[in-house]
Amino acid sequence: MRICVLTTSFPRFPGDEASVFVGRLMEAYSAIGSEGLVITPYDRSEALTERLGNFDIIRVKYGVFTRGSLAYGSGILPNIRSRPWLALQVFSLLGALIVELLKKRKSYQVVHANWLAAGVCAWLCSPFTKRPYIITLRGEDAKLLANPIMRVLLKPAICKAAKVIAVNETFKELLTPLTPADKIASISNGVSFRDVPHEELVRFKRDHNLSEQTAKIIFVGRLIPLKRVEVAIRLLSIPTLSNFELLICGRSDDQRYLQELQELRRSLALETRVHLLGSLPPSKIPALLACGEFFISASEHEGRPNSVLEAMAAGKVVLASDIAAHREIIRHAESGYLFNVDDLKSAAGILAGLNSDQATRERIGEAARSYARQFSWEGCALKYLEVLN
Structure with missing residues (x-):
C-alpha cells in the first residue's frame, strides 16, 4: 500500500526542527517497508523534489506575487496572529496542496493528513480521488477545535475521515462531539533516544x-x-x-x-x-x-x-x-x-x-x-x- 503523507510542514534540511516528528514517522514507515510520497509546502531554498527512504518528497510553491511564508517559522496560526496579512496566503497554500493531491492521485492508495488544514485538503479531494484519508491532530489543532465557529467549519472534514488520530487525551475529548467514538484512535508519537558515550x-x-x-x-x-x-x-x-x-x-x-x-x-x-x-x-x-x-x-x-x-x-x-x-x-x-x-x-x-x-x-x-x-x-x-x- 502506497501512503501519501500530507503535511503543512516538513523538515527542510538535515537537522531542521520543523515538524521533525512527521519526518521521523516517515522514516519509520520506510523502516517497516511502507512506501509512498510526502506532499508539503515549499519554504525557501530546499529541493522541490527529493527521495528519502521509500518516499518521494514533493514541495509545492504557493506564494502569490511573493514567496509563501505562512507554513514555517512559528506555525500557521501563530504566524497569522503576529502578521495578519499572511491570512491572505491560506487559500493559496491549501489550493497548492489540493492541486498536488489531485495530480498525484494515481501514486497513492490512502492519505495520512497531519494537522486539520491538511485534513481539509484531503476531504475536498476525496470525491475526485476516491482515496480514503485519516487525520492526525497536532499542536495548534486543539485551539481550532476549541473555537465554536471553527468546529462547525471543520466538522465535515473530520466526519468524512476514515479515522481521526488523537495524540493526547485533550484531542479525544474535543473530538467526541464531532465524530463517532469508533472513528477516533489514540496513537502516541515515538520517542528518539540513545545513550551518549x-x-x-x-x-x-x-x-x-x-x-x-x-x-x-x-x-x-x-x-x-x-x-x-x-x-x-x-x-x-x-x-x-x-x-x-x-x-x-x-x-x-x-x-x-x-x-x-x-x-x-x-x-x-x-x-x-x-x-x-x-x-x-x-x-x-x-x-x-x-x-x-x-x-x-x-x-x-x-x-x-x-x-x-x-x-x-x-x-x-x-x-x-x-x-x-x-x-x-x-x-x-x-x-x-x-x-x-x-x-x-x-x-x-x-x-x-x-x-x-x-x-x-x-x-x-x-x-x-x-x-x-x-x-x-x-x-x-x-x-x-x-x-x-
Missing part, C-alpha cells in the same frame, strides 16, 4: 565551553512565543538558583522574539549563565541532554511534547508547565514536576532542593526513563499502518 559528552562540553561547576537546565525547542522561553530565563534570576546555568537550544524564525529573549537576558545580567546555543542537529541533542541534570518546558500549549519525552527518555528531571499535555505524561513528584508559570519562586525551590538531593534526582530520572522509552517510532508507524489497512 563518555568521549562524546566530554567533546561536546569542550566544544561549547561548558563549566563542570554548575547545575544545568536544558531547553530544546523552537524559539517562539508559544514555548514561553522567557519563563525559563526569568527563573534563573531567582537567587536560590545562582549556581545554575540555562542552555537554550532551538531554531528561531521569529527574530523579534529572539531579540526579546536576548534583551531579557541582558537586563537580568544573565549573559554568563544563559546560553543561546542556536539550532543543533538532532544527532547532537542526546549529548546536550547528557550535559544537564534538569529539563524545562514552560509551553502554554502542546500536542504531544516530543522534546519533553526525549528528555525523560534520557533520564532527566523535567520541570514542565501545568498544562494538559504535560499532565498526561508526567506524574508530579514521581516522574517529573509540574509548575505554575506565575509562581517561579516555588519552581526555583523545587530545583534547588533537587540539586542537593541526588537520590531523589536519580529516582525521578529513572521513573521518567522507564515511562518514555516504551514509545518507539517503529511501534508508532506499525499502529498507523494497522489503522491505514
